[in-house]
Amino acid sequence: MGHSTIVTPTPQGGFQTHTVAHHFKTAEQEFQSAKLAFWLFLATEVMLFGGLFAAYIYYHDVYPETFQKGGALLDWKLGALNTGLLLTSSWTMAMGVRASQLSQRKQLVWWLVATVVCAAGFMVVKYIEYSTKYHHGIFAFTGLFSPDDHYAPDLQGLAYPQLYFNLYFTMTGIHGLHVLIGMIAIAWLIWRGAQGRFHSGWYTPVELVGLYWHVVDLIWIFLFPLLYLVP
Amino acid sequence: MAHGTDTSHGHGDTVVDHSHHAHVCSFQAFFGIYVTLLFLTFVTVAIAEPVSGLHLGSASMLVAMAVAAVKAALVMTVFMHLRWDTAMNNLAFLGSLIFLSLLFLFTLADHSTRQVADPIGGTPVEVKRFGQD
Numbered sequence: 001m002g003h004s005t006i007v008t009p010t011p012q013g014g015f016q017t018h019t020v021a022h023h024f025k026t027a028e029q030e031f032q033s034a035k036l037a038f039w040l041f042l043a044t045e046v047m048l049f050g051g052l053f054a055a056y057i058y059y060h061d062v063y064p065e066t067f068q069k070g071g072a073l074l075d076w077k078l079g080a081l082n083t084g085l086l087l088t089s090s091w092t093m094a095m096g097v098r099a100s101q102l103s104q105r106k107q108l109v110w111w112l113v114a115t116v117v118c119a120a121g122f123m124v125v126k127y128i129e130y131s132t133k134y135h136h137g138i139f140a141f142t143g144l145f146s147p148d149d150h151y152a153p154d155l156q157g158l159a160y161p162q163l164y165f166n167l168y169f170t171m172t173g174i175h176g177l178h179v180l181i182g183m184i185a186i187a188w189l190i191w192r193g194a195q196g197r198f199h200s201g202w203y204t205p206v207e208l209v210g211l212y213w214h215v216v217d218l219i220w221i222f223l224f225p226l227l228y229l230v231p
Numbered sequence: 232m233a234h235g236t237d238t239s240h241g242h243g244d245t246v247v248d249h250s251h252h253a254h255v256c257s258f259q260a261f262f263g264i265y266v267t268l269l270f271l272t273f274v275t276v277a278i279a280e281p282v283s284g285l286h287l288g289s290a291s292m293l294v295a296m297a298v299a300a301v302k303a304a305l306v307m308t309v310f311m312h313l314r315w316d317t318a319m320n321n322l323a324f325l326g327s328l329i330f331l332s333l334l335f336l337f338t339l340a341d342h343s344t345r346q347v348a349d350p351i352g353g354t355p356v357e358v359k360r361f362g363q364d
Contacts, residue, residue: 007245046327091262229276
């Protein structure tokens with residue numbers, strides 16, 4: 001048995017067989033190793049955004065008025081719409097992982113397509129928000145921050161108004177980058193899923209991309225009230 | 232958890248390994264969490280000062296963060312399956328949140344004790360901040 005090839009069970013219906021990498025003893029060991037490594041990666045993601053959240057906590061404490069008036073210039077309705085879109089995509093992603101666990105090839109593809117559509121909707125809303133702000137002279141980086149008459153009166157007399165917007169663009173920018181990367185990863189899952197690559201015997205990539213996508217959702221759950229609904 | 236390999240389905244020296252078993256959530260469970268998340272988002276918006284005009288003072292931010300924490304907990308335990316995951320995976324992720332709370336705690340402690348950070352002869356020294364006179 002020393003040189004035997006280990007494969008995972010392959011259900012009926014044109015699914016591809018997964019061969020367990022030779023350095024793993026069992027399919028379970030392979031799955032859990034990948035998952036533990038991915039949870040550690042997600043911990044570094046928490047730390048990446050955690051630093052920005054700490055910056056928010058500190059500066060909000062020092063300049064509460066800047067954050068309150070800056071946040072009032074965002075459209076909370078668009079923020080709420082995006083929250084709904086991401087929560088929906090998190091649900092469809094969870095359903096996609098479930099479909100792969102149950103070897104439901106068609107359902108897997110459609111749940112993932114729904115996830116990408118919601119993610120694309122999120123990015124469209126984000127684009128509308130960013131471009132509106134940019135055209136009125138509000139953007140990250142000092143050189144691009146010169147609010148026009150549309151926004152200037154609201155920011156009159158505030159200490160460091162660009163402080164709030166730098167945090168807004170940095171936090172939502174890095175978050176948006178994660179959404180884009182997630183869309184690429186999910187598109188790849190759709191492609192491979194349609195080929196019958198993922199099934200009850202092996203769905204590790206679906207599980208891991210799913211976890212990643214939920215972290216993207218988790219971060220937005222906190223970004224929305226912190227940036228759009230500053231009391 | 233079964234770690235053995237089952238040779239009964241094997242062909243030649245290919246072994247079929249049935250060791251991996253996953254917890255599968257029901258449609259109802261996932262949908263229930265989804266609806267709850269949408270409802271909590273509605274609550275977040277409805278009680279937010281800029282939308283409702285409610286004046287909760289300093290509690291406003293705390294309430295918003297508490298609702299967000301409940302939402303995050305639902306996503307983590309059910310959508311991310313942490314409730315049925317191994318202790319090691321729970322430790323890896325929840326450990327990061329514990330260290331994050333340390334970062335937040337000391338950031339807040341630093342700021343909230345600024346004005347008494349450097350007492351001279353028992354008298355707190357007022358520390359001026361940038362942008363304030």
